[in-house]
Amino acid sequence: MKLxxxxxxxxxxxxxSQEExxxxxxxxxxxxxxWEADIALPETEKLIILSNLFKVTVDVLLKDELSINGTREVYTCGNNAIRKERAKLYEGALIKESINDETLLDYIRIHKVELWNTGGVPKYWTVIFFTSSVPNFPELASRALIADHEKGVNWFVDFKCNNTKYIVFKNKILKYTIGNEEEKAIVCNECRIQGISDNEMNWSE
Structure with missing residues (x-):
């Protein structure tokens, strides 16, 4: 993996964010x-800042053969120890028109984009198929979604992580264990309260 x-x-x-x-x-x-587009390289002092901030060695940053996916450097009793831990990976589809803060797109890896014909207005929705390894992605998504109950608008996004299905509304995060019909029924009932029809609950698992 490149720097x-x-x-x-x-x-x-x-x-x-990039600004932060x-x-x-x-x-x-x-x-x-x-830096992220591989157009320029950080100066040495900036590499040290990145190393300290993300708790990885400069060596790990610079050597392509050393992967940092799920790897963190921790310090115990003055000795360096490497802990390998697979990061959570959220995967799903997001309708771009459902969010009011596009900085959310900074936290996802986009794999495919499709245009879906709505049969109404607007004519198309932009659907982004994504994965994200950001630990608090459900909270970030919840804050970014559009909701206007007076106009009957309440967007949601569904995605999964391992064996957990997430249904996320503005300021509300619902989840259930895939295969647990009792948990799913509770989530579906809450979705109906949020104004979601049964047809809209045909999400994939």
Whole structure:
């Protein structure tokens, strides 16, 4: 994995926007963008800042053969120890028109984009198929979703992580264990209270 990919992955896993990381490194947002696009390289002092911030060695950052996916450097009794831990991976589909804060897109890895014909207005929705390893992704998604109960608008996004299905509304996170029909029934009832029809609950598991 290249340095550019590692910087982007670590930034997203730690819930930093490009602007926030730029402020920490005392560079412009454009510099962070160039690092992540593999257009420019961080100076040595910036690599040290990144190393300390993300708790990985400069060696791990610079060597392509050393992966940081799920790997963190921890310090115990003065000795360096490597703990390998597979990060949670959320996967699902997000309708871009359902969010009012596009910084959410900084925290996902986009795999495919489709246009869905709505048969109404607007004519198309932009559907983004994504994964995210950001630990608090459900909370980030919940804050970004659009809800206007007076107009009968209440967007939600569904995604899964391992064996857990998430149904996320504005300021409300529902989840159930896939295969547990009792838990699913409780979540579906809450979705109906939120104004979601049974047809809209045909989400994949």
């Amino acid at each position: 550019s990919e590692k910087i982007q992955l670590l930034r997203k896993e730690n819930s930093y 990381l730029a402020a920490i490194c005392n560079v412009s947002r454009q510099s962070i963008s160039k």
